[in-house]
Amino acid sequence: AQTVTQSQPEMSVQEAETVTLSCTYDTSENNYYLFWYKQPPSRQMILVIRQEAYKQQNATENRFSVNFQKAAKSFSLKISDSQLGDTAMYFCAFMKPGNNDMRFGAGTRLTVKP
Amino acid sequence: KAGVTQTPRYLIKTRGQQVTLSCSPISGHRSVSWYQQTPGQGLQFLFEYFSETQRNKGNFPGRFSGRQFSNSRSEMNVSTLELGDSALYLCASSLNPSLGNTIYFGEGSWLTVV
Numbered sequence: 001a002q003t004v005t006q007s008q009p010e011m012s013v014q015e016a017e018t019v020t021l022s023c024t025y026d027t028s029e030n031n032y033y034l035f036w037y038k039q040p041p042s043r044q045m046i047l048v049i050r051q052e053a054y055k056q057q058n059a060t061e062n063r064f065s066v067n068f069q070k071a072a073k074s075f076s077l078k079i080s081d082s083q084l085g086d087t088a089m090y091f092c093a094f095m096k097p098g099n100n101d102m103r104f105g106a107g108t109r110l111t112v113k114p
Numbered sequence: 115k116a117g118v119t120q121t122p123r124y125l126i127k128t129r130g131q132q133v134t135l136s137c138s139p140i141s142g143h144r145s146v147s148w149y150q151q152t153p154g155q156g157l158q159f160l161f162e163y164f165s166e167t168q169r170n171k172g173n174f175p176g177r178f179s180g181r182q183f184s185n186s187r188s189e190m191n192v193s194t195l196e197l198g199d200s201a202l203y204l205c206a207s208s209l210n211p212s213l214g215n216t217i218y219f220g221e222g223s224w225l226t227v228v
Contacts, residue, residue, distance in 0.1 A: 033214050043202060045219035052214060091157065100147035100211045101170050104157040 002027045002094050006105035013082045014113050020067075021077045021108050023092030029053075033095045034068065035102070036077045040088040048090070051075065082112045116141065118220035120205050126226045132193040135223045139186050139207030146188040147217070148180060151202040160203075162211070163188055192225075200227045 003026045013019035025034070036048040051059045051068050058066050063080045079086055092105040119138040127133050139146050147162035147170075159172040163182035180190040186207075192199055202222045209215040 035217075037219075042221065044221045045204060045206075047216060047218070050216060095211070095214075095217075097214055098211060100145055100162040100206060100208060100217055101159045101172065102147075102149075102157075102217065103159075106156050 002029070002032075002096070002103045004092050004094050004103050004105040006092055006108050008108045009106070010109045010111070012111040012113055013079075015082055015084060017082055018078060018080045019082055019110065021079075021090055021092075021110065023075045023077070023105055025073050025075065025092070025094045025103075027073070027094065027096075029096055031097060033097070034066075034075045035093040035095070036064070036066070036075075037091045037093060037104075038086075038088045039091060039107075045091070049077065079110075084112050084114060086110060087112045118205055118207050118218055120203075120220040120223050122223060123221065124224045124226075126228060127195050128228055129195055129197060131195050132191060133195060133225060134189055134191045135203055135205075135225070137188045137190075137205030137207075137220060139188070139205075140218055143207035143209055143218075144186055145208045145211050145215075146182055146186060147206050148188070148190050149204040149206065150174075151204060151222070152198075152200075157204075160190065164210075195227045197227050199225065201225060 032053045034051045037045045067076045089107045093102045095102045145164045148160040162170045182188045204222045205220045208217045
């Protein structure tokens, strides 16, 4: 079974600084997808970034980028130039192709301080 | 383009009752999945429907059931409610998870069982 581990329950960062959230996963699959979702106080899950395992190039979306290390089964999220609106819970998720059975980590609560 | 819509947003039920939650996916999306989010267990996959067929089911008792209609709208039902069923129930839709399409979440339905 696939498991996702986020070892940092809480983190904080000063506005405009950079922060990295960690995620590791366990799978025997070779092809899969990885995601970072943001859940603000409204509780709606918002996709931040996604990575296909077969792509070696790390995904980037504006201020958000990932460091995908397939052999190490590591998928960290870097947020540059942190903004107050980035304050939220961040969930790392794993999904095999073929269904919507996403496995989520326990989440990291990120607080951006002014 | 409208997002994933869930109704009702908030509801309170008594132990032993049953509840039905509704989800309208993004137009054109054929896959709908349901997740339960609780402080103790985190985000857990309930089931996924694609073209009116249940394709995957998580590890939940038979009291949790669902269905999908020809217009892709989905409902989930929980019978004989227990206190532990209190949770945020999230619905998500995608075009076709077999192709790794992005999954979009609704704002959730907050269920409180008293």
